[in-house]
Amino acid sequence: MLVASCATTPSAADLDKHVEQIMKSSFRDQGIAKADRLNQDLGQKACSSDKPPSEAVAKQIEAESLASIKWPEGGRYIGDWRNGEKLAQSGRGMTWTDKSDDPKANGANCYNCHEIDKKEISYGTIGPSLWNYGKLRGVKDVADPNTAAIVQYTWGKMWNSKAYAACSNMPRFGHMKLLNEDQLRDVMALLLDPRSPVNQ
Numbered sequence: 001m002l003v004a005s006c007a008t009t010p011s012a013a014d015l016d017k018h019v020e021q022i023m024k025s026s027f028r029d030q031g032i033a034k035a036d037r038l039n040q041d042l043g044q045k046a047c048s049s050d051k052p053p054s055e056a057v058a059k060q061i062e063a064e065s066l067a068s069i070k071w072p073e074g075g076r077y078i079g080d081w082r083n084g085e086k087l088a089q090s091g092r093g094m095t096w097t098d099k100s101d102d103p104k105a106n107g108a109n110c111y112n113c114h115e116i117d118k119k120e121i122s123y124g125t126i127g128p129s130l131w132n133y134g135k136l137r138g139v140k141d142v143a144d145p146n147t148a149a150i151v152q153y154t155w156g157k158m159w160n161s162k163a164y165a166a167c168s169n170m171p172r173f174g175h176m177k178l179l180n181e182d183q184l185r186d187v188m189a190l191l192l193d194p195r196s197p198v199n200q
Helices: 012-026 042-047 055-068 081-089 145-159 181-192
Strands: none
Touching (some): 081 181, 145 181
């Protein structure tokens, strides 16, 4: 008579630990891409799980993210939409073959997730359309105090998107130093300046 042995199924925590070990053994520092990119903060860990975070954890992620936002120096939110358009269309940066981790070398890669212009024939759909972003939100003058809330929200969303949605897929451009303040101002102008082609 044969007796089947009973193997215990590993727990989710055991599997997560095993996967983490595999990931850490499979990655190495190369060029500007360092293995420390594998280190996850609370938001990344909670939102990488097969279950969404609890409401309490989501609120904690959002509160910590909101507190991390660095508001622009001198309250200057808006730059040059022409530079913003170039940044939005560029997906360059942060790869191991790049020579520098200076944010000035990076693009914003907006088209990868958003429609920016109705003339585009290819764009991502993970995020909402950005076409007429400022116009639809009533921004006729970026200095108008009546539109200050949308201007601040837009800056905050680009700085650290998890402040407004714990498991947002949007890159945390400022928080992760993917773009510098001047670049963020330029993308802000693309989205909000009435003269920008986005709002025509």
